Amino acid sequence: MSNTSKTPGYIVAQADGMPTYYLYGGIGMEDANGEQVDSAALLDDLRAERAKAIKARISSDGGSVDEAFKIFNVLVNHPARVTTVVDGVAHSAASMLLQAGDERHAQEISEIMVHAPRGVSGPLTAEGHREAADALESYQSQMQTAYGRHGIDPATVA
DSSP: OEEEEEETTEEEEEETTEEEEEEESEESSOOTTSOEEOHHHHHHHHHHOOOSEEEEEEEEOOBOHHHHHHHHHHHHTOSSEEEEEEEEEEETHHHHHHHTOSEEEEOSSOEEEOOOOOOOOOSOOHHHHHHHHHHHHHHHHHHHHHHHTTTOOGGGGO
16 A cells, blocks of 8 residues: 555545545544544545545444444435445444445455434433434434435344
């Protein structure tokens, strides 16, 4: 690889004219190893990317579904042909990033975990719990749309 640069929470490597984004760490929050994909910086870099093809390599336990939505949408709407690859794990919100690829791959030794959105509602009033449930249902619907992009049954995210 040449022209490799480490940016907060991810690495961009330029090889054979194709920028490759290594998304290793928690999505918008630290993972158990203290690694985090800084979605704000990543989104800026992706929006500025002018290559005709890009690759996003994923190894993440997941993280913030809001941040995953942002990254997903920028990848899906990017004019480049996007290839997504799971190098280790794509758990939870990170599995949505896999769905953003025009072409999707998973290494032979890798793992993808899909589940319905979860949240911690804490000491809320009854109205607060209803609002939290409404928000989770909204997330679930959006996630089903993301997974459905490649024909995955919406019941998978239930």
